[in-house]
Structure formats: structure tokens, C-alpha cells
Amino acid sequence: MEILDILIIGAGPIGLNCALEAKKNSLTYLIIEKGTIVNSLYNYPLYMRFFSTAEKLEIDGIPFISTAPKPGRQEALEYYQGIARQKNLNINLYEKVVKVSKNNDVFEIETTKSKYAAKNVIISTGFYDIPNLMNIPGENLPKVKHYYTEPYPYAKQKVVVVGSSNSAVDAALETYRKGAEVTMIIRHSEISKSVKYWVKPDIENRITEGNITAYFNSEILEIKENTLVFNDENGQAHEIENDFVLAMTGYLPDFDFLRNSGIELQGDCLNPLYHPETMETNIKNLYLAGVVCGGKDTHLWFIENSRIHAEMIIRHIVSK
Template identity: 85%
Template sequence: MEILDILIIGAGPIGLNCALEAQKNNLTYLIIEKGTIVNSLYNYPLYMRFFSTAEKLEIAEIPFITTAPKPGRQDALEYYQGIARQKELHLNLYEKVLNVTKTDDIFEIETSKSKYLAKNVIISTGFYDIPNMMNIPGEHLDKVKHYYTEPYPYAQQKIVVVGSSNSAVDAALETYRKGAEVTMIIRHAEISKSVKYWVKPDIENRIAEGSIAAHFNSELVEIKENSVVFKDEKGETHEIENDFVLAMTGYLPDFNFLRNTGIDLQGEHLNPFYDPETMETNIPNLYLAGVVCGGKDTHLWFIETSRIHADIIVKNILASKNMTQNITK
């Protein structure tokens, strides 16, 4: 069985960037991805627009051309999937990594379809796979959605949107404009400061005029078939009619997978250990890249800030490889 120089877990923008860097330096590599290319972006809301401009989303100095000031989901899919085609990246799609184990200096990677050997492993799995659950009665009901794609199914329905981040605000505004009766349940005293600057005045004005109801310093406590129960800032309980709950409560990395590989998870936010100089974890030759580095602090890393990880990791791998060759000589 071939022993790869690098096996990359995850075909998101940063995983692709790692592959491009490996390819440029003549290292053998393979990306394993449980879904499609940039699977997380594929699952974003259909009409989502990025906060960043196109040049900040570029990888490997390949221009990201778009006519819009802020690229949208489809622009990004065309860009990243186009790179994978053009550069003929080595990808295995719809294959899930189950286990990563290490014997001596070689990793064995077991997937849903096969097994692979590699000298180095890069985990670049993002954080969009596991919803941050509310853990309240009724959360299992079919009317509860942790992923929002488009507003049309919610026309003329009574919608509760949980949260005040970009995803929650987008869902509230889009469903309201398609005829939904929207109520937002927000833990904090105001709309999140991280909401896109061109969207924040829109949601605040809709709330101020009463078009969208918002309960601040409030918490959803139960979901029923035809209603929801929430507690307001005074601790008083209210029940309102409801057809759908859009729980935009955020997402988490797969901590069980990280833990099972042997990576140390530190503190209450489960921040995975890595050396910021090399991106190497406490397991030698096992690296992290991209937003997975932040643990529960998923706001710490973005495409534009973590695309440097590929260069850092490959330089370290090359340095280690050269050192080993010199020792052998």
C-alpha cells in the first residue's frame, strides 16, 4: 500500500489550499471528504452573501472573479470547485474518515470505504457538521430546523428564530419578506455586533417598527407541536403559537473525532492543542488547519485568516522531511 506524504481530512477551502501547497511542492497527498467539494459552503443558505470581499477568499493566489461587491454562495462554489477541477486535485468524495491511528511514524486512516497510510495527516474539517443543541423538550420534533436554506417553505407560517447572529438575522428577514410571521428569541440584550454591517440596520428597523417581534434576554424552554414556550428577561413564561422553529444556535467541530485521534482538548471551550508556529498538535505529524483550530470558539478563524495554515504546515513537513533525509545520509 502506498504511503502518502500527506492525507488531508476535509475538502473545504483550507483543505483545498493544503492540497494545492502539497502539489506545488511535489508531495504525494489525498483529500478525503465525507460530502462534496466545499461541503459546508454547499449547505449554506442558498442566497447567503459573504461578509468578506472576493480577494479575501482567494486561495493559492488564484483570482476569485465576481461582479458582486460581496460574493455569494454560488460564486464560492464555482470558484472552489473550479479550482479542484482545473488543478486536478486528488479527491475522494462521499467517504467518511472513521479512525486515525499511528504506529511508529506512520498513520493508518480508516474510512467508510477503505484504508490509507500517510506520514502526515492534516485535519481541516471545519465546524458546520454538528448543530449546537438547545437541549430542551421538543427539540426532536420535525418542525425544528437547525439548518436554514431558503425562505419559501415558511410562507404564511408562524416562525420562531432562535439567535441573533448572521444566520439568524438572514433567516428572520428572508422569511418575513416571504410572508412569515416572525418572532426572534434572543439570549442577549441586542442583535449581535458581528452581524453584517449592511444587514444590521435592516433587522433593527424591522424590530423597531414591529414587523418582526423580538424578545431580548429571553430563552426558549420548550417546543410543542403547535406552540413554543419561552422565558423573558423578568423570568416570566410565555407560550405562543408556532409552526416552525429555526434554531440558528451555531455549530461545533466533531470533538469526539478530535479526541479519538488523541488530540488534547483544553478548557471549557475544548480548544484543540496545536503549536501556532507549525500547526502541529500534541501528536507529532498530525496537524490542524482552518476554523477547527478554534474549538467552540468558532468565530476565531475564517477563510481569510486561516488560509496561511497550508503554507505553515507544508513548510514544516518539508523541513522535517529534509532533516530526516540528512540523518539517513
């Protein structure tokens, strides 16, 4: 079996950037990706726009040309998948890594399709795969969606949107404008301060004028077939008619996979242990890159500020 210099888990923007750096340094590498190239971006809402401008999403100095100040999902897919094609990156798609173990100085990587060996492993798996569940009765009903793609299925439906972050606000506004009767259930006292600055006034105005109903400091107690029960800020229970629940409660890294790979997780946010200058974990030659580094604090790292991880990691590998 060939022993690769590097095996990269995840073909998101940062995983691709790691491959580009490996290629420039004449290192043998392979990316293993459970879905398509930039799979998380592919599963974003169809009309999503980034907070970052195009140049801050660039990797390897390759220009990202956008027709708008803030690129959208489709432009990002074209950009990153185009790089993978043009640079002829070594990627195995629709293949999931199930186990990473170390035998002396070589990692053994088991996937759903094969087995590999590598001197170094980079985990760049993001956090979009596991919904942050509410853990309430009825959450497993078919009408409850933890992923939102487009508003059209919700026309003329009674929709509850859970949360007040960017994804929740986008879902609320888009479904409202396609004819849904929208109610937002929000644990906090206001719309999140992290909501895109050009969208925040829009949602606040729709709430103020009563076109979107919002219950702040509130919590869902139970989801039923045709209704939903929640507590308001005074602790009073309400039951309202409901067709769909869009639970935009966030997402989490695969902590079990990190633990099973030997990576230490620390604190309430389960922050993975790594060296901030090399991105090497407590396991020698096992690295983290991208948003997976933040643990539960998924707003800590994003494309714009984690692009540097690739160069840091490859520089450290080459130096050894």
C-alpha cells in the same frame, strides 16, 4: 499499501489550499471528504453573501472574480470547485474518515470505504456538521430546523428564529419578506455586534417598527407540536402558536473525532492543542488547519485569516 506523504481530511477551502501546497512541493497527497467539494459552503443558505471581499477568499493566488463586492454562495462554489477541477486535485468524495491512529511513524486512516496510510495527516474539517443543541424538550420535533437554506417553505407560517447572529438575522429577514410571521427569541440584550454591517440596521428597523417581534434576554423552555414556551426577560413564561423553529444556535467541530485522534482539548472552549507557527498538534505529524482550530470559539478562524495555515504546514513538513 501506498504510504502517502499527506492525507488531508476535509475538502473545504483550506483543505484544498493544503492540497495545492502539497502538489507544488511534489508531495503525494489525498483529500478525503465526506460530502462534496466545499461541502459546508454547499449547505449554506442559498442566498448567503460573505462578509469578506473576493480577494480575501482567494487561495493559491488564483483570482476570485465576483460581480458583487461581497461574493455569494454560488460564486464561491464555482470558484473552489473550479480550482479542484482545473488543478486535478486528488479527492475522494462521499467518504467519511472514522478513525485516525498512529503505528510507529505511520498514520493508519480508516474510512467508510477503505483504509489508507500516510506519514502526515492534516485535519481541516471545519465546524458546520454538528449543531449546537439547546437541549430542551421538543427539540427533536420535525418542525425544528438547525439548518436554514431558503425562505419559501415558511411563507404564511408562524416562525420562531432562535439567536441573533448572521444566520439568525438572515433567516428572520428572508422569511419575513416571504410572508412569515416571525418572532425572534434572543438570549442576549441586543442583536449581535458581529452581524454584517449592512444587514444590522435592517433587522433593528424591522424590530423597532414591529414587523418582526423580538424577545431579548429570553430563553425557550419547551417546543410543542403547535406551540412554543419561553421565558421573557422578566422570567415570565409565554406560550405562543408556532409552526416552525429555526434554531440558529451555531455549530461545533467534531470534538469526539479530535479526541479519538489523540488531540488534546483545553479549557471551556475545548481549544485543540497545536503549535501556532507550524499548526502541528500534540501528536507529531498530525496537523490542524482552518476553523477547526478554534474549538467552540468558531468565530476565531475563517477562510480569510486561515488561508496561511496551508503554507505553514507544508513548509514544516518539507523542512523535516
